[in-house]
Amino acid sequence: MSVEPESGRVRVRLDLAYDGRDFSGWARQRGRRTVQEELEDALRVVTRAERPWELTVAGRTDAGVHARGQVAHVDLPAEVWDEQRERLLRRLAGRLPHDVRVWRVSEAPAHFDARFSALWRRYAYRVSDHPGGVDPLRRGHVLWHNWPLDVAAMNEASARLLGEHDFAAYCRRREGATTIRRLLTLDWTRGADGVIEGTVRADAFCHNMVRALVGALLFVGDGHRPPEWPARVLAGGVRDSAVHVVRPHGLTLEEVAYPEDGLLADRNREARTLRTLGS
Template identity: 75%
Template sequence: MSDDVQDGFVRVRLDLSYDGKDFSGWAKQAQGQRTVQGDIEDALRTVTRSKETYELTVAGRTDSGVHARGQVAHVDLPAELWAEHRDKLLRRLAGRLSHDVRVWSLAEAPSGFNARFSAIWRRYAYRVTDNPGGVDPLLRGHVLWHDWALDMDAMNEAAAALVGEHDFAAYCKRREGATTIRTLQELRWERRPDGVLEATVKADAFCHNMVRSLVGALLFVGDGHRPVDWPGKVLAAGVRDSAVHVVRPHGLTLEEVGYPADELLAARNLEARNKRSLPGSAGCC
């Protein structure tokens, strides 16, 4: 599949962040609900005085209520439009966008760059507190309250069995024609000085609900409701377990997206489009 930029257009990389509380996720919705993509595309059209809407491609399509600190997107703009507006575009977007979404940089992307397919990893953080008094009111929109004391060592021991390349069907909401094979590069918990427990979850890509399902399983281990080996057994079973809860979205933030060196972008772009299968499993391409 070719990803060449159309003649007369320039591919522009956007680095952005948003508070997901009042958004129905990243992707535009047919029902007219407010989305991050919709807000930015509308703002771009307005500040460039364009008749057309230029569509954004994003690194990670976050769900309703999920936040992002280090989101990346790209948009292909007519070269003349880009040349006319590039110097003032960032400031004009800041004046047009609502305060819960910010674009921090706009730059011409290197050859072969695709915000989604060129990415080699995405890193999320999930934050939860087991403080019996609840969540700091100033953090309530970004931290989950878990009403049981949590054993961080047990959660980290359970998490270790989930790292690596696996079929995460047991932790994903299936989508027709989509693979659930992922390489989980990092999954660990640490307790911050303020007592908040923070999970770092890093993978080449994620399937739908994967991070929040993994966190839900590990919280059950941390509070003693399930043994340490339970999340690994669920993974091996390969089917959704009703005991695995998808935790609420407000504790989740997309922190960072990683890309290879410029000369490797195009190759990664092609590689990421291939449907994966595990050794010995059925599947092709």
């Protein structure tokens, strides 16, 4: 079951975006600048609280990763929410640094949990294979790959990875955590500007999963490996030394999806269950 707000508190949903280049990721870390710390401190100041309010987030992005569609929630005392609800968005805009923006603040429905209620997260990874490099105005959001890339070969390889699998070969393992994930979308398109965009959508991601998958698929795109190679690595269940975790700046969390309000409690129970293949 989702942990509901304590009596007298209101769960508030925040939809936000940030440029990750100057952050050491989402989660608070001693002595490092993080998105969570900036946002919690801004909330503390504008609500005149003695201590920061703790945020729960949909996706704990790594250092250097951007977000356009991040979602978080915070439990505020009812009297604070009543006082702030009409002014909180503008007050946060005046307090937050320019590389973090909150676009929407709303009272969350019953059983909403930014992390456990999510049905899926969608990321985009952007890469350019232009021989001259990346547009200087986009250098903080697009990776340069110094080999021509075959998008059709990358899509052929990507299709073999879809579905529910143990992605241990593409994840950094964490004690007590499963590496079983359901990969819903993985495809690549080349835009009119020549930038190649990979869309990656899954019910959840384990640490480094997207960037490791992208690293393997770039090796297919530039001809160093055949299209069946990433699936062979997946089936092997262990990290191949040829799978490189690509740099974070090309990655952006674009969207988080949630079920209808009446299905939130069921989704929370499902997401909290440690899964096995076929569960």
